[in-house]
Structures are given as structure tokens and as C-alpha cells.
Amino acid sequence: MPLLPPNLGSFPARRRRSVSGHFIEQDVCRAVGGSSRTHFSPSCRYCRERCIPFLVLGRGSNCLFDDRGFDGFVMLNRVDQLEVTEPGVYRVGSGFHFNRLGVRCSAEGFSGLEFAGGIPGTVGGAVFMNAGADCQETGDVVDSVEIVTMDGELQVLRRSELAFGYRWSAFQDMKDLAAIVAVTFRLTPSTAATERQRAFLERRRRTQPIGERSAGSVFRNPSGAEISAGRLIELAGLKGFAVGGAKVSNVHANFFVNFNGSTSQDMLALISHVKESVDKKFQIELKEEVKYVPHRTQM
Numbered sequence: 001m002p003l004l005p006p007n008l009g010s011f012p013a014r015r016r017r018s019v020s021g022h023f024i025e026q027d028v029c030r031a032v033g034g035s036s037r038t039h040f041s042p043s044c045r046y047c048r049e050r051c052i053p054f055l056v057l058g059r060g061s062n063c064l065f066d067d068r069g070f071d072g073f074v075m076l077n078r079v080d081q082l083e084v085t086e087p088g089v090y091r092v093g094s095g096f097h098f099n100r101l102g103v104r105c106s107a108e109g110f111s112g113l114e115f116a117g118g119i120p121g122t123v124g125g126a127v128f129m130n131a132g133a134d135c136q137e138t139g140d141v142v143d144s145v146e147i148v149t150m151d152g153e154l155q156v157l158r159r160s161e162l163a164f165g166y167r168w169s170a171f172q173d174m175k176d177l178a179a180i181v182a183v184t185f186r187l188t189p190s191t192a193a194t195e196r197q198r199a200f201l202e203r204r205r206r207t208q209p210i211g212e213r214s215a216g217s218v219f220r221n222p223s224g225a226e227i228s229a230g231r232l233i234e235l236a237g238l239k240g241f242a243v244g245g246a247k248v249s250n251v252h253a254n255f256f257v258n259f260n261g262s263t264s265q266d267m268l269a270l271i272s273h274v275k276e277s278v279d280k281k282f283q284i285e286l287k288e289e290v291k292y293v294p295h296r297t298q299m
């Protein structure tokens with residue numbers, strides 16, 4: 001489940017209004033290709049012309065919203081078409097559920113997205129974040145990405161233009177990006193894909209607090225260090241440490257769970273405490289993987 005302040009409920013953007021902003025409902029974006037462009041573009045242009053901040057959200061599974069909500073438009077992405085253009089090549093709307101895609105591709109005998117089977121986001125969110133697990137990453141199997149720019153122009157970007165890195169894609173720095181619309185994945189044939197996916201899911205069930213409310217890993221693993229963020233937090237003695245309703249999971253120390261009506265403020269205070277403790281003990285500065293969405297942003 002996404003980490004959201006309690007005033008927003010479990011996944012509220014499609015049902016509730018923000019305190020002082022507006023939510024565009026989920027029907028803004030529907031189809032892949034030309035028609036999705038025509039759906040995305042007017043909404044982006046509308047916001048841009050009126051200097052209204054906007055946010056394109058997949059499933060919000062990597063986002064921590066401010067307690068006051070987001071003062072602007074939230075576009076919930078529902079571009080969820082899928083076409084197989086040749087064996088192993090999938091062109092998918094950016095709102096398609098990433099876990100569903102992972103399961104389908106593996107079942108059809110293609111390798112590269114087995115890890116996606118356990119990730120509760122959309123294809124757009126996965127590409128934006130370069131989501132990964134079990135030595136696989138989204139960017140490794142991206143062939144091209146279709147985007148809409150702030151000017152409403154449709155662009156097709158090849159993988160070589162996207163500088164994928166650890167939980168990083170060029171989109172995170174792209175001032176001109178309005179929305180990722182569709183992604184083409186190129187996978188390789190494999191008879192072992194389903195079996196591998198089953199093993200990944202089994203490991204997840206054993207090692208992560210599945211079923212509790214979290215945003216997955218809070219911190220990136222530190223670059224250059226031979227140790228994971230979760231292990232550092234555990235060695236700092238912080239498993240089970242809580243601030244208000246937010247707690248470091250007892251199952252996996254890099255997962256912070258909303259166990260009792262956590263506010264965003266609780267979660268931010270917990271993140272800050274963990275960072276300070278790890279820095280003090282190991283002189284390693286942890287960096288957030290989870291995206292904090294502030295109440296107000298500049299257009």
C-alpha cells in the first residue's frame with residue numbers, strides 16, 4: 001500500500017479532493033499512442049497556462065504525500081493498453097500495472113521482467129524510478145519510451161537516451177517532461193521465467209512485510225558500500241523503532257510501515273531519525289528512494 005497521510009485514506013486521489021487543490025479524475029488518460037497524447041496534452045496545457053502545479057501519478061506506491069495533500073492537479077494515469085508487436089516485444093500503456101505485466105510476460109515464456117511480479121506500481125512509475133529487484137532492472141529491457149512534453153509534443157526516446165542507473169532515469173531530471181505515455185519492452189525467450197518469478201516472489205514473502213502499509217524501500221542502497229541500507233539500519237539497532245504511527249519494520253529494516261494511522265510528519269521524522277543514526281554510527285549518508293510530494297511546488 002502507498003504511504004499516504006490518514007486524511008487521504010488508503011489510495012484516495014481518485015475519490016477525494018485535496019484540501020485546497022483539485023484532482024483530475026482517473027479518466028483523463030486512456031489509450032496508448034495518439035489518443036493518449038490527446039488526453040494528456042490538454043490537461044498539461046490547461047495546468048501550464050494557468051500556472052497550476054500538476055503531478056502525474058501511477059499508483060502512488062513510491063510516494064509520501066504531505067499531510068496537507070498536494071495543492072494542484074493530480075493526474076491518475078489509466079493508460080492501460082497492451083499490444084504485442086512481435087514475439088517478446090510488448091508496447092504497453094504507462095498506466096498498465098507493472099506486476100500484471102511481469103506475470104504475463106513470464107507466463108508467455110519471456111525473461112527480463114520476472115522481478116516486476118512483486119512490484120505494486122505502474123509501468124510509467126517503474127520506468128521513471130527504474131524499479132528493480134533480484135538483479136533485474138526496468139531499464140535493462142526498455143526498448144523505447146513515448147512521452148508527452150510540456151508543450152504537448154509526443155516524443156519517442158530510445159533506451160540509449162535515457163541514462164538508466166540504479167533507481168535512476170533521465171526522466172527524474174527532465175524539466176520538459178509532462179508524462180510518460182507508453183513503453184516498449186524487448187524481452188528474451190526463456191522457459192525458466194515463471195519458475196524464476198516464483199522464486200523471487202517466495203523470497204519477497206519471506207523477507208518483506210507484505211500486507212503491511214509501506215512504500216517499499218525507503219532508502220537507496222549506498223553506492224560504493226558493500227552493505228545494504230536495510231542492513232545498516234538493522235545494525236544501528238532500529239528495527240521496530242517507531243515515531244507516532246510510523247515504524248521501522250521488524251521484518252525488513254528498509255521498509256517503514258504505517259502501523260497505526262501514521263501521518264506524513266511521523267514518517268518524515270522517522271526517516272530523519274534513521275538517517276542521523278546511521279550517519280552517526282557508520283558515517284554513511286542514506287539517500288531516500290521514496291518520493292516526498294510537498295504541499296506546494298513551483299510551476
Ligand SMILES: Cc1cc2nc3c(=O)[nH]c(=O)nc-3n(C[C@H](O)[C@H](O)[C@H](O)COP(=O)(O)OP(=O)(O)OC[C@H]3O[C@@H](n4cnc5c(N)ncnc54)[C@H](O)[C@@H]3O)c2cc1C
Nearest residue numbers: 058059060061062121122124125126131132133180215216
Ligand atoms: C510493497 C512494495 C514493494 C516494493 N518493491 C519494490 C522493488 O522491489 N523495487 C523497486 O524498485 N521498487 C519497489 N517498490 C516501490 C514502487 O512500487 C516502485 O518504485 C514503482 O515503480 C512505482 O510505481 P508507481 O506507478 O506507484 O509510481 P508512483 O509512486 O505513482 O510515482 C513515482 C514517481 O514517478 C512519477 N511517475 C509515475 N508515473 C509517471 C508517468 N506516467 N509519467 C511521468 N512520471 C510518472 C511520479 O510523478 C513520481 O515522481 C515497492 C513498493 C511497495 C509498496
